[in-house]
């Protein structure tokens with residue numbers, strides 16, 4: 020059994036006194052702040068929006084008094100306009116009756132503009148449910164007014180230590196199926212795939228009972244092997260091609276949020292996240308809201324003060340900074356990983372019955388289970404690639420990480436693109452297994468960003484030249500006329 | 503342990519930027535040989551597999567233990583001297599290059615230094631051992647840019663150099679293994695204290711129509727290169743290496759498979775020219791080469807499909823060299839040929855895969 024795996028029971032954290040909402044999360048930057056210092060908000064109010072992501076809102080999870088806080092650490096030069104830093108702090112937090120719905124007149128206005136389907140999507144957006152949607156291929160927020168070719172609903176979450184679907188579904192099955200129906204009502208005829216670990220299990224049967232008669236939902240069974248729950252991998256497996264339009268993907272918590280937003284018309288601010296990892300004494304799922312102070316969670320759960328706190332899972336999460344504030348709106352779990360403390364004496368000579376290793380060198384293997392006590396240790400020195408092919412064997416995307424690494428090492432960006440670096444889903448398995456300790460995942464993420472940037476620059480350059488040409492043509496025709 | 507660690511901490515400054523900074527690679531190699539490195543992950547994934555290069559290489563060394571023991575048993579304590587000389591000479595080249603390049607000392611020579619004496623005739627003068635391994639590491643590895651970039655297996659380059667430069671010495675340095683129950687575990691046999699009877703290897707004898715008995719080949723009580731004679735010891739260590747997945751089974755299976763297939767066909771069509779397959783399988787360096795030489799990840803193709811082709815090529819070429827050329831032993835050349843072809847095979851496979859990837863979502 021994996022030590023530090025969160026149990027299924029969901030615990031409720033005590034109400035916070037102060038909420039500390041970061042203005043950024045993995046995908047969003049809420050740079051368009053719509054409240055002022057000292058303003059009183061009630062829960063469900065929009066505090067800020069992300070102008071680059073279809074104005075997805077940051078909602079106030081509780082009522083209270085707003086205080087704005089700029090990021091002091093960031094040097095002003097480093098902060099460009101699009102990257103708003105800082106937090107919105109809500110003092111004096113009270114769990115009052117939720118500020119009800121969206122204003123009536125507004126709804127009517129939108130209904131006139133967009134029709135009944137449009138209003139549902141609008142509700143999803145302003146009530147905070149839309150942020151649970153992903154574009155299966157890019158992981159970005161899809162266009163709420165767009166039409167997908169299919170929707171993938173996944174109840175599986177395989178990365179060690181992040182919140183699992185079974186815990187979130189526990190006791191909420193009815194809400195889940197109702198959410199599925201609501202989700203279906205957004206579509207016309209597009210298929211919806213329901214990803215389950217075992218389509219013959221009791222849970223699956225109960226879901227099937229609930230949604231009996233809905234031919235639109237197809238169940239898909241996947242193995243419980245990380246990272247088969249990745250949306251891009253699922254979409255490829257389902258044969259959904261990228262050029263046929265976007266694929267929306269949503270997890271269990273997203274379906275529950277849809278149900279809340281559309282059936283109850285209430286803002287979705289509370290989330291179930293996990294607190295797990297080797298540095299936690301009683302790993303669990305907890306119910307919190309964005310902005311919930313992380314030190315409070317730490318005081319309750321973390322047994323090792325020196326441990327590293329990670330936002331997300333152990334393979335793809337990001338280390339939380341020195342100054343722990345509140346959890347952000349996209350957090351799915353906090354993993355606590357002990358730091359490396361003892362340097363092993365003659366480690367390579369130990370037979371290692373107690374170690375799990377991808378190659379069977381330690382007489383056990385990663386594919387079976389993680390068993391060992393993990394730390395942040397690198398467990399070896401960086402070395403040149405020896406072409407052992409382990410990375411290719413584990414890569415779920417079917418690309419050749421060692422080849423791309425060699426291309427990138429020689430700055431052959433174009434070749435790396437041809438080797439389909441874009442298919443990498445950033446699962447981190449290649450970095451994990453590499454005996455030369457190469458940081459392949461990070462290298463690929465950086466390279467992909469660079470490629471994106473270059474493409475964007477080329478596009479802008481083309482646009483500019485196109486404009487110049489048009490202007491010139493206009494000028495010339497004007498001159499010709501005047502002559 | 504704590505004390506030792508303190509000693510390392512105390513002398514660290516003089517190696518890092520201090521007077522002895524030239525020898526930083528040596529210091530680090532020593533430190534990391536004793537204590538796992540203290541580096542931690544910076545970005546995700548926050549945990550790493552416990553397998554590292556040291557472990558990878560130490561697995562090969564462990565799997566060579568049966569062969570080393572067999573060599574001791576059959577050819578005496580001189581093996582110890584050969585291994586020591588090989589490590590010292592190969593290690594010196596490696597260390598010098600690490601210092602010049604200001605890189606770490608890589609673990610690869612731990613394997614090269616042990617493999618090399620095992621593929622030499624047991625009576626070879628020690629200066630030749632030193633020369634051979636230095637040549638192999640220098641020409642075969644360092645000139646290509648060091649570990650990970652070498653095209654040829656350094657041990658084989660060294661051996662190939664010796665057999666081209668000193669063919670007479672090589673051929674005259676074989677030794678008939680002892681028939682005594684205790685073997686030669688307590689004796690040190692040298693060219694000086696043996697009556698200069700050099701014994702022809704089974705393959706050389708077979709060329710004259712004299713086949714040694716199969717059980718002898720299987721146990722290893724025949725003349726031959728120090729570590730290559732005992733089929734059972736090689737298989738024991740080799741299977742362990744395959745189980746740990748340090749060596750890829752595809753390479754081994756395809757080499758032995760194609761060898762058996764082609765050898766079998768040839769034996770069936772002209773039994774007077776080509777010896778029985780099972781006999782050939784156990785004779786000479788084939789098993790040793792298949793399990794320990796050809797499976798070197800750096801010099802074999804990376805892709806699994808490439809490994810199949812590479813193995814098939816090596817097996818077939820070995821059969822052809824052994825039976826249709828003046829050389830009685832063909833594995834060394836076959837594997838070196840495979841090493842040359844490996845990048846080409848990889849290129850072909852990569853081309854195919856990239857074409858297939860192009861149509862992916």
Ligand code: SF4
Nearest residue numbers: 414443444446447449
């Ligand atoms: S992170 Fe590595 S293993 Fe995962 S998809 Fe990307 S290249 Fe493949």
Ligand code: SF4
Nearest residue numbers: 404405407408410453
């Ligand atoms: S796992 Fe590391 S050493 Fe092995 S082929 Fe991949 S990049 Fe190279």
